[in-house]
Amino acid sequence: MTDSANEVLYQARIPIYPRSVKGRFRTLKWGILTLAYSVYFLLPWLRWTRNAGPDQAVLFDIANRKFYLFDLVMHAEDLFWLTGFLLVAALLLFFVTGIAGRVFCGYFCFQTLWTDLYLLIERLVQGDRVARIRLDKSPWNGAKVFRKALTHILWLTVAFWTGLTFTLYWDNAPDLIVKWFTGKAPFAAYATTLFITATTYVMAGLAREQVCTYMCPYSRFQSVMFDADTRIVAYDVARGEGEAGRHKVTRELKTLEQRQQQGVGECIDCGYCVQVCPTGIDIRNGLQVQCISCALCIDACDTIMGSLGWDQGLIRYTSEKEAKGQKSRILKPKTIGYGLVLLAAVVALGWSVSNQAPLEMAVVQVRQPLFVRLSDGSVQNSYELHIENKTDQPVKLAIMMRGLAGAALDVGKLSSVEIGPQRSLRVHARVRWKSGSRHKGSRSFQFNIIPQTRHEIGMVSAPATFYMPGSKN
Amino acid sequence: MSDARKTQAAVQTTGHAWDGDIQEFNNPLPNWWLWAFYATVVFAVVYWIFYPAWPVGGGYTTGVMNDITFVDSDGTEKTMHWNTRALLLKDLQESKSATLSHEYLEKVKDADYQTILGDAEMMAFTRSMAVGLFGDNCAACHGAGGTGVIGLFPNLADDDWLWGGTVEDIQTTITNGRYGFMPSFRETFNDKQLDDVAAYVLSLSGQHKADASVARGKAIFQTSTGGCYYCHGHDAKGMKSQGSANLTDQIWTIADVPDADTQEQKLAAVKAVVTHGVQRTMPHWSDRLDKTQIKLLTVYVHELGGGQ
Numbered sequence: 001m002t003d004s005a006n007e008v009l010y011q012a013r014i015p016i017y018p019r020s021v022k023g024r025f026r027t028l029k030w031g032i033l034t035l036a037y038s039v040y041f042l043l044p045w046l047r048w049t050r051n052a053g054p055d056q057a058v059l060f061d062i063a064n065r066k067f068y069l070f071d072l073v074m075h076a077e078d079l080f081w082l083t084g085f086l087l088v089a090a091l092l093l094f095f096v097t098g099i100a101g102r103v104f105c106g107y108f109c110f111q112t113l114w115t116d117l118y119l120l121i122e123r124l125v126q127g128d129r130v131a132r133i134r135l136d137k138s139p140w141n142g143a144k145v146f147r148k149a150l151t152h153i154l155w156l157t158v159a160f161w162t163g164l165t166f167t168l169y170w171d172n173a174p175d176l177i178v179k180w181f182t183g184k185a186p187f188a189a190y191a192t193t194l195f196i197t198a199t200t201y202v203m204a205g206l207a208r209e210q211v212c213t214y215m216c217p218y219s220r221f222q223s224v225m226f227d228a229d230t231r232i233v234a235y236d237v238a239r240g241e242g243e244a245g246r247h248k249v250t251r252e253l254k255t256l257e258q259r260q261q262q263g264v265g266e267c268i269d270c271g272y273c274v275q276v277c278p279t280g281i282d283i284r285n286g287l288q289v290q291c292i293s294c295a296l297c298i299d300a301c302d303t304i305m306g307s308l309g310w311d312q313g314l315i316r317y318t319s320e321k322e323a324k325g326q327k328s329r330i331l332k333p334k335t336i337g338y339g340l341v342l343l344a345a346v347v348a349l350g351w352s353v354s355n356q357a358p359l360e361m362a363v364v365q366v367r368q369p370l371f372v373r374l375s376d377g378s379v380q381n382s383y384e385l386h387i388e389n390k391t392d393q394p395v396k397l398a399i400m401m402r403g404l405a406g407a408a409l410d411v412g413k414l415s416s417v418e419i420g421p422q423r424s425l426r427v428h429a430r431v432r433w434k435s436g437s438r439h440k441g442s443r444s445f446q447f448n449i450i451p452q453t454r455h456e457i458g459m460v461s462a463p464a465t466f467y468m469p470g471s472k473n
Numbered sequence: 474m475s476d477a478r479k480t481q482a483a484v485q486t487t488g489h490a491w492d493g494d495i496q497e498f499n500n501p502l503p504n505w506w507l508w509a510f511y512a513t514v515v516f517a518v519v520y521w522i523f524y525p526a527w528p529v530g531g532g533y534t535t536g537v538m539n540d541i542t543f544v545d546s547d548g549t550e551k552t553m554h555w556n557t558r559a560l561l562l563k564d565l566q567e568s569k570s571a572t573l574s575h576e577y578l579e580k581v582k583d584a585d586y587q588t589i590l591g592d593a594e595m596m597a598f599t600r601s602m603a604v605g606l607f608g609d610n611c612a613a614c615h616g617a618g619g620t621g622v623i624g625l626f627p628n629l630a631d632d633d634w635l636w637g638g639t640v641e642d643i644q645t646t647i648t649n650g651r652y653g654f655m656p657s658f659r660e661t662f663n664d665k666q667l668d669d670v671a672a673y674v675l676s677l678s679g680q681h682k683a684d685a686s687v688a689r690g691k692a693i694f695q696t697s698t699g700g701c702y703y704c705h706g707h708d709a710k711g712m713k714s715q716g717s718a719n720l721t722d723q724i725w726t727i728a729d730v731p732d733a734d735t736q737e738q739k740l741a742a743v744k745a746v747v748t749h750g751v752q753r754t755m756p757h758w759s760d761r762l763d764k765t766q767i768k769l770l771t772v773y774v775h776e777l778g779g780g781q
Contacts, residue, residue: 063569368618372778373731375633375722380778382630412776417593426597428776 023299163196403445603773632779650757657750
């Protein structure tokens with residue numbers, strides 16, 4: 001047997017116990033977390049008055065095929081706005097990552113946000129880093145069982161509330177939550193909640209940094225967007241190592257002057273930056289694929305340097321170019337290009353959303369039969385007019401036809417119809433035309449619907465085709 | 474996170490050697506796979522307990538705690554173990570769309586025809602329900618679009634009505650059926666007389682120039698020699714009570730005149746009808762469809778082409 005055949009290629013998770021730290025980036029991260037959580041957990045409960053529709057501000061009503069976003073009602077045919085939104089999101093990613101690096105990963109990603117909260121719970125129940133390491137090493141006595149159980153119970157509670165909140169976006173929250181707990185909610189509600197609960201608990205509680213390192217494709221291709229000007233978290237090697245390398249503080253190496261004399265760098269090898277890292281790397285080894293740019297190591301080093309009275313910034317946000325002493329640029333073809341395209345996409349999406357037509361009509365030809373010969377020799381075609389009132393108020397419409405000289409429109413008694421707010425209607429219309437034998441084949445014309453109330457809406461037209469029999473009469 | 478590669482004790486082989494030195498590793502199954510497999514076994518057993526599963530004797534195990542209550546086809550409420558037929562019936566009765574549908578059906582049931590014809594939402598509902606009913610019941614003869622089959626079943630999409638095109642007439646037709654009868658004149662007329670009658674009939678809709686044959690045919694049609702006017706009327710516009718055709722318009726339901734290429738073919742088509750007569754039945758639907766369904770179909774047929 002050769003050695004390679006005996007090698008085990010699976011790397012089991014090495015437990016990480018991130019230590020707590022205070023600093024401006026930690027404060028910034030807590031701020032972003034609080035804001036994000038407030039939005040996520042409180043938004044389903046926000047009420048909104050509507051003339052027609054639910055009174056929840058943000059509701060994705062799949063069953064009725066309408067998405068409600070404050071005053072905007074998105075219908076099924078407006079789904080391409082979602083495409084536009086995803087396009088904007090992708091362009092924003094390329095644009096921001098090229099300039100600022102993996103700030104999404106470190107500050108905004110929900111994996112980071114929930115892992116931060118779970119770490120906080122762990123710290124509150126089990127203690128800071130040293131206490132947690134000791135607890136894990138200790139035998140399973142009553143105290144350990146209690147602490148571990150409490151941690152997991154709190155984690156499951158947070159996960160459950162996360163999952164339930166996610167479900168509340170898809171139906172009216174006050175009703176759905178009652179139905180959920182009395183067993184009357186639809187199966188999809190329970191399945192969604194349980195699924196999100198399970199994945200939140202596993203990802204934030206158990207998988208942690210492995211998501212960033214192994215699972216997330218985002219994390220991998222962000223690195224592809226880096227260039228020499230991108231903001232990264234970096235350790236100032238020249239300053240920290242000096243000529244002779246870094247060294248802990250000893251009696252001979254206590255002050256800056258002593259250290260500079262001996263050629264020793266400013267890094268006192270306290271290891272704080274390694275202890276706070278949530279992905280467990282040593283940033284002093286350089287930029288690594290696991291680094292999510294959360295800047296906690298910056299806070300850690302700044303704290304130590306501050307307490308020593310030395311200059312901060314031994315670990316700081318910089319760029320590859322700046323680390324070499326060159327100037328890094330933000331305005332360059334890549335960023336300007338992405339920025340312009342992003343701006344164009346945002347403007348296009350914004351324009352499309354704000355110009356949503358209040359009234360829409362589509363004409364569907366009745367193809368069985370395509371035409372009918374009537375008793376006086378004229379030809380009749382039938383159509384279904386699909387009319388949708390996308391406004392918040394009812395509207396009365398007159399149905400007319402134009403473009404076929406001598407043809408008559410027959411809508412029975414429905415020449416004037418009223419459509420309620422956010423409702424649609426199908427009207428069966430017949431067009432009769434005695435065209436004579438000189439006309440064959442097909443002719444185009446149009447249907448018009450003219451609002452008789454609410455004239456600010458304006459007429460809407462839709463094209464249609466009139467089919468005539470071929471050569472035989 | 475270290476990059477250490479561990480080695481382990483040499484992997485065991487199955488113990489057998491082929492051809493002297495070819496051996497096979499006996500690696501253990503991955504734990505995650507193994508436990509997932511055990512989980513599927515547990516799932517299966519739980520499934521057997523809660524859902525119908527095993528044939529036993531002449532029946533089968535029905536599972537526990539999975540009863541469904543629904544209203545059976547004869548109107549009685551029934552509770553039985555889980556099965557997809559009961560699930561379907563329950564869904565048809567209680568689902569959101571079924572409830573909405575019942576709401577509208579009640580509205581239509583209570584409304585009169587003129588109200589329905591004047592209400593856009595009721596009309597839209599009627600059309601969509603009736604399309605299904607028409608497809609299930611009427612389309613077999615009258616075609617998916619109601620255009621019928623020439624020679625056999627009338628076209629419902631045009632504005633010519635043999636038995637009347639008002640909603641009351643259409644409702645009567647669907648409810649009670651119709652018997653279309655025209656006597657066969659094979660033994661009454663000789664061949665020349667049949668030709669003359671055919672020529673006259675074609676001339677009524679402007680498809681034959683006035684000549685001696687037409688004049689002779691007119692004499693047969695409008696007098697007791699042929700007696701055609703008894704059913705078709707002196708104006709040849711047909712009679713609703715007899716279901717006799719309007720011979721003066723451009724619509725033909727039995728003689729295939731529109732698709733005839735030559736004048737001879739047209740004459741032959743009409744002559745064949747006069748010779749053989751017409752005996753065709755539309756079945757009655759009062760036993761098969763309830764009053765509301767007939768009402769929906771009446772409105773639908775009325776609005777297809779040109780109700781009166």
